[in-house]
Amino acid sequence: MKNNILSIIIISLMFLSVSCATVPQDRYNTQKGAAIGAGIGALLGQAIGRDTEGTLLGAGIGTVVGAIAGNAVDQDHQAARDAAMLNKRVVYIDDRGQAVEAIPVQGSQQTNCRKVTKRHWDNGQLISETIEEICEGEKTSKDY
Numbered sequence: 462m463k464n465n466i467l468s469i470i471i472i473s474l475m476f477l478s479v480s481c482a483t484v485p486q487d488r489y490n491t492q493k494g495a496a497i498g499a500g501i502g503a504l505l506g507q508a509i510g511r512d513t514e515g516t517l518l519g520a521g522i523g524t525v526v527g528a529i530a531g532n533a534v535d536q537d538h539q540a541a542r543d544a545a546m547l548n549k550r551v552v553y554i555d556d557r558g559q560a561v562e563a564i565p566v567q568g569s570q571q572t573n574c575r576k577v578t579k580r581h582w583d584n585g586q587l588i589s590e591t592i593e594e595i596c597e598g599e600k601t602s603k604d605y
Contacts, residue, residue: 490531490538498527537561537579545575545595558584566592 499520506519536553544551544563554560559582566576574596581588 490534491528492531494527494529494531494534495524496527498523498525498530502526541577541579541593541595544577548575 500523502519502521502523503516504519505523506515506517509515510518540551540553540561540563544565548565550565551563552560562580562582564578564580566578574594577593577595578590579593580590
């Protein structure tokens, strides 16, 4: 009985901490991924193990997996921001040989926004190419 109550308290605290977190949409994905992974891992750990140990183990594994996934998203966004800020080509390569290349394109002087061509590479093969708009401040609407 004590284990069930402790598990419910832990899960409730995780949901409360995740629901109170407010961060900009394009930043801090490592932390958001870790928090979401911890919550999902705790639920799965409790469902599979039906004890506190399973809940905590699931939360730990979920935290690590979520943080790794969120970090990949952060690196992807960071390449575009760095290229726009530095006005030069930026490349990030991970340990598996996958790369994100960001190349600045001439932007609008009136809006303080720059366009960046972003290319994703895997073992020397181009996977995708997109164009992103990076603005200096936080964009609150689509109108300028």
